[in-house]
Amino acid sequence: MxxxxxxxxxxxxxxxxxxxxxxxxxxxxxxxxxxxxxxxxxxxxxxxxxxxxxxxxxxxxxxxxxxxxxxxxxxxxxxxxxxxxxxxxxxxxxxxxxxxxxxxxxxxxxxxxxGIGELLARIDRLRRLLDAEGLFDPRLKRPLPFLPSVVGLITGRASAAEHDVVAVAGGRWPAVRFEIRNTAVQGPTAVAQIVSALVELDADPAVEVIVLARGGGSVEDLLPFSDETLCRAIAACVTPIVSAVGHEPDNPLCDLVADLRAATPTDAAKRIVPDAAAERALVVDLRRRSVRALRQWVEREQRTLTGLRTRPVLADPLASLSARGEEIGRSRRALRRDITRLIDAESERVGHLSARLSTLGPAATLARGYAVVTAGDRVLRSVADAPAGTSLRIRVNDGSVAARSDGVPQTSENGADHGQ
CATH class of the missing domain: 2.40.50.140 (Nucleic acid-binding proteins)
Known part of the structure; x- marks a missing residue:
């Protein structure tokens, strides 16, 4: 156009x-x-x-x-x-x-x-999709800290879920602190508000675990917790997430993506912090068991020491050493004799090899009247290697002399040499 x-x-x-x-x-x-x-x-x-x-x-x-x-x-x-x-x-x-x-x-x-059937079918299709992508993989689940100092809580304002989590967790461990974010937990604005609160708490370095809590409800009420956007936001978090949405029969998709699923908000509170009274009783019991185990170990070691002290080897330790002293002396003498014999044999063999080496070496050959002639760094092997004017070095038995080649001598008809 x-x-x-x-x-x-x-x-x-x-x-x-x-x-x-x-x-x-x-x-x-x-x-x-x-x-x-x-x-x-x-x-x-x-x-x-x-x-x-x-x-x-x-x-x-x-x-x-x-x-x-x-x-x-x-x-x-x-x-x-x-x-x-x-x-x-x-x-x-x-x-x-x-x-x-x-x-x-x-x-x-x-x-x-x-309809409800259509909603459940869509949730099932989304479940299969997220499962195929690995968002439900147990190997990706992050462990919860044993004793978190700050717990993030996302729930409805003034809800029973908020009261249950705060009251039960505070009763179990009074020192725990909460960062609470009140959001809509159903309706068209729930997903956006929950995701925003989740991102905010995940970015807070003081928050060690985040609880997503809501009471039970109908399938329509719990739809935001099966939303794909929320599920992917939970999977992207670095902080461990506990899903406490609904009651035991309810099973929104966020339960499968979260690091831990709690049956109820009260169950979530019990899982995120230990019970101080139970831990104190456990410490007392462990101390009592440790004392008993230590005493039994000391008694067992005392009996072992008593048994060792009654053994003959400890009653007269020098007796076994005396019995072995003569055997050690014989072994030392035999070892020294074998070493001396080996050294003599090897010395004789080295002498023979040295004599052979001297006989075959170049020094012995020179001593018999032979000489080695070199031109530069080359040993002469043919008269062609020393044309006239070539500087030569002649090595004999007691030293070396310098010479110069006059070339190949001329031969007369009767075979007499006339060259210099």
Missing amino acids: SAPAPGSPGQSPENPFPVRAVSTRVAAWIDKLGSVWVEGQIAQLSIRPNTRTAFITLRDPAADMSLTLTCPRELVAGAAVPVTEGARVLVCGKPNFFTGRGTFSLRVNEIRPV
Whole structure:
């Protein structure tokens, strides 16, 4: 498509579009879009008196994004299942741009609640996905500290779960301190608030363990704790996480990702800190057992020493040494005799080898009247190696002399040499 001419409407400050022209064009483009099915969670539902239109804010459970919906009032009032805030729904609508206020909305003509079966099926699919990625691997579970000084707690404001964790943990170990973050634990804003609190506590170096606590509830109430965003945030934490969501039958996905699953908030409190009274009793019992074990060890060692002292070898230790003294003397004499014989034999063999080496060495050859002639660093092996003028060094038995080659001597017809 070619660029519009500079003089075209809306392409220059001299020829701008009026607001109505822009709104009309945007509405025309949006009107070309077809109907679309959207799933989300109802964050706000507004039905004004004496109006025929209901306004709904549909929020994405896994992201901080929302969409404005409009629908006939009768569509909400006549729904087979009550449409309320926090409910998961499927809506079918057509994008609409209202030119009067310049707002975008989705004009809905059908609303379907997401059933429990569908929610459980989606949770199961997400469970299989996270399991395939290794987020449930037991080898990735971090151990809890034995005695954390600061415990991070994420729970609802003034909730029974918060009271149970703080009261039980404080009763077991009074010195424990808590960093509490109160968030929504159900509804469309729960995931974002819990993830934000989780990141904040994980970044605090003083917090040694984080507890995610909530009382029991229905499947819809516990949906935020099976959210993919929250599960991945738990897996990304460095601080150990304890999941205490719901009661024993409840099993949201965050239980599988967390480092430890507690059946209830009270159980979580018992797992994160030891019982001071029980530990004190254990210390007393260990001390008593240690004293008894030490006494038994001393008595056993005393009996062992008594038995050793009655043995003949300790009663007269020199007797065994005297018996072995003569044997050691014989062994020393035999060893000295064998060493002397070996040294004599080797000395004789070395003498023979030395005589042979002297006989075969170059010094003996020179002593018999032979000489070694070298030209530079080469030993002469042929008359061709010493042409006329070559400097020579002649080594004899008692030293060496320098000489110069006159070349190969000339031979007469009768065989007599005439060279110098």
